[in-house]
Amino acid sequence: xxxxxxxxxxxxxxxxxxxxxxxxxxxxxxxxxxxxxxxxxxxxxxxxxxxxxxxxxxxxxxxxxxxxxxxxxxxxxxxxxxxxxxxxxxxxxxxxxxxxxxxxxxxxxxxxx
Amino acid sequence: xxxxxxxxxxxxxxxxxxxxxxxxxxxxxxxxxxxxxxxxxxxxxxxxxxxxxxxxxxxxxxxxxxxxxxxxxxxxxx
Numbered sequence: 035x036x037x038x039x040x041x042x043x044x045x046x047x048x049x050x051x052x053x054x055x056x057x058x059x060x061x062x063x064x065x066x067x068x069x070x071x072x073x074x075x076x077x078x079x080x081x082x083x084x085x086x087x088x089x090x091x092x093x094x095x096x097x098x099x100x101x102x103x104x105x106x107x108x109x110x111x112x113x114x115x116x117x118x119x120x121x122x123x124x125x126x127x128x129x130x131x132x133x134x135x136x137x138x139x140x141x142x143x144x145x146x147x
Numbered sequence: 148x149x150x151x152x153x154x155x156x157x158x159x160x161x162x163x164x165x166x167x168x169x170x171x172x173x174x175x176x177x178x179x180x181x182x183x184x185x186x187x188x189x190x191x192x193x194x195x196x197x198x199x200x201x202x203x204x205x206x207x208x209x210x211x212x213x214x215x216x217x218x219x220x221x222x223x224x225x
Contacts, residue, residue: 066215097210101199102195102199102202103202103207103209103210103211104209104210114195115195116194116195116198117198118217119198119217119218119219120194120195120198123194123219124194
């Protein structure tokens with residue numbers, strides 16, 4: 035396993051909720067990343083943001099790690115959940131909130147907007 | 148080089164012949180699309196798996212040539 039793969043695995047295994055994104059949660063630099071941030075902020079789950087624009091090895095490595103070609107990527111308890119479209123669909127269906135609750139992660143809003 | 152909608156549709160239907168594909172050009176710039184794909188091949192698969200099937204049909208273009216494709220997938224309603 036390469037350093038990047040090892041580092042990604044350490045991050046997703048040590049944090050409950052991790053979002054690999056372009057930019058930061060305070061300042062997203064891509065519309066898709068911004069949408070996922072908005073959803074997570076609304077749901078009120080605590081999460082760690084990783085800015086892939088700061089590290090090319092992580093940016094490419096995370097695509098390989100999940101076998102998923104785009105960023106953002108959301109992980110809950112080490113498991114790859116999906117990108118922007120999937121997170122949005124799950125949020126709208128209430129499944130994302132359920133997934134947080136099922137994993138013992140506190141959320142503020144269990145209703146979809 | 149951006150891709151045109153017909154090209155995207157063809158790649159998907161080549162891989163999934165039964166697929167019903169609707170593509171919209173979101174920004175009118177040939178670079179931001181939304182696609183709805185309905186195929187029997189998705190039945191019983193998770194959302195991640197369904198999207199991965201479409202990405203694999205696009206043979207690595209997703210995330211590269213194709214920057215923005217908002218994807219919605221489902222199996223046909225029974």
